[in-house]
Amino acid sequence: MEDVFLRFKKEDLFDYALIYMEKLGVPEADAKIVADVLIEADIRGVDSHGIIRLYSYYGNRLEKKYMDPLTPFKVISETDTTLLYDGGNGLGHVVSYDAMKKCLQKAEKSNIAIAAVRNSNHYGIAGYYAMMALEKDMIGISLTNSQPLVAPTYGRTAVLGTNPIAIAVPSYNEYPFVLDMATSVVPIGRIKVFEQKGQKLPFGWGIDDDGNVTEDPKKVQSGGPGALMPLGGIDIMRGYKGYGLAAMVEILCSALSGASYFTGVGFPHEPKACDVSHFFMAININAFRPLIDFKKQIDDMIKLLKASPKAKGQDKIYIAGEKEFDNAKYNKQHGVPVLKNVVKELVANGKRLGIPFELKSIYEK
């Protein structure tokens, strides 16, 4: 790990991300939200969605004025249980943070609430917003669509986003249950890693331009040729279920909010509003049964899963979110890991923008 990562103090990274965002015109309060979402991703070991995107996604789009640094989001309409937002083509994190916060407020009174958001951009890790519910001891759900990267079953081009499903469920003593999964087999970044290493893809991750499953990562590219396969992969393994889930997420995000969908959702490099859309939901557990009973049941469920017999050669059964909580524990103590080539990029872009990246990495044996 030491070869590839440098480790930084969380506060240092946070402050840098803050200054960086502010330099690009993002108000301080908004920049704090973005910085927290990004660094939380790195802390949880989801480095594909962390500080790596500070420049490559958000900085780049902000600098080119493809999105609005002020994130002038608006609540278009609301009821006791629902919210419809326009994200103002700003930072997805900022409107999403507000949408989930208001969902939780509404759920305190009305027990359930849903917010749909249109005209937004990438919002970082879906799980962040679902996990906001944990502080209120509620169940949180967070969905988003994305630029087209995934082919429908029997298709040969990318139509659907990787459309993640995230749900966070509070527990008693165990880690909370936090599922945060793309509805494709793997994200496009995973294909890139195989390409860079010159490795063959597992059969069922991606298709080529003819719609045939390919093991050649060069044939599975963002924007084509080829496309990712939905969870399940090939037909006989029921890839149409992953396709169905991806379509479900696309509907709940884009159709409830009135946003673009499928190939209408913009890629980050495109000089236009991406019109990404999101869906958030909060469930107040107390409306169904005493919270303490619920949380103890979640603990028992987790224990039962973990205690169940292991496959030969395996010594542990994981719970959704467990690895990420373990990562967070370790990384909070030892420093937030950032890929060395991401650090290089931060240094280069920081210099160009007059926001030098001069953080000292933490020594670690």
Place this chain on the structure above:
Amino acid sequence: MEDVFLRFKKEDLFDYALIYMEKLGVPEADAKIVADVLIEADIRGVDSHGIIRLYSYYGNRLEKKYMDPLTPFKVISETDTTLLYDGGNGLGHVVSYDAMKKCLQKAEKSNIAIAAVRNSNHYGIAGYYAMMALEKDMIGISLTNSQPLVAPTYGRTAVLGTNPIAIAVPSYNEYPFVLDMATSVVPIGRIKVFEQKGQKLPFGWGIDDDGNVTEDPKKVQSGGPGALMPLGGIDIMRGYKGYGLAAMVEILCSALSGASYFTGVGFPHEPKACDVSHFFMAININAFRPLIDFKKQIDDMIKLLKASPKAKGQDKIYIAGEKEFDNAKYNKQHGVPVLKNVVKELVANGKRLGIPFELKSIYEK
């Protein structure tokens, strides 16, 4: 198809199911619900969940007094947006029908509603209750747990149910979007079919008693040995996502309602309450945007998916539920197909119970 199926008039089958249920002590109004759910499954081509279960599941449990024919369900608590039911260890269909109906009523006023049901039994096809929302032009969601049949990733025994996710979304001119999928790769019945045909299983459908993937259907049995694999299958194909989804369904059903979970859920043959639990939800689209706009967008989304380029050798991209709607159209015209050996079983059990099954099958060329 003519070799395997006999076709019956929908009304004839319905009437028989009704008489059958009533003979076993089920009140007429309840029997009508059960009959409708079962026959709807056959009509939609989901024969694993149709009239095949009239005796094998429901009749058998009723006859042996393992469940209560009166389905004395109760609303334990409710708010403007939530309902908690005790299913009274009766017919899952009966309490579920009521729960979804009340969800839809609440959603008319409160825009969103959720019902959690404990102490129930198998409720038939999950999609039936989700589709009840279509009549009200709402989005319907239906989840249930089941007896343990699926191993968690790295486990070697069945802990989770096949825990389906069903969602129904109204459209304008196109078929509605109706996803109804088990969160395992395949249901246990599919393994049985391979066993009966003496065929090898595709790699990734099931594991043996050691937790190794097996192609031998005899090693993947309900109640063990072996277990089904969650959607995705093996680790490299991200089977842990299917496992995560199955756990999510188990939580939303059992933990919200305070029911049994995982290996605590009973098998249909067990002389006790199964304590199956369900989760229903209704979303009132009008709370977000004009219904007509939403429905037209769903049509456009469906058209875009269907018009997207096909993989080599494929000429059609399907939408979730499309095949089932096509089946229903055909079967309503040509008669409801029932497997010949199911007919034999109906005849045998009908004779024993004094409810002779003497329906004439429809001639079909």
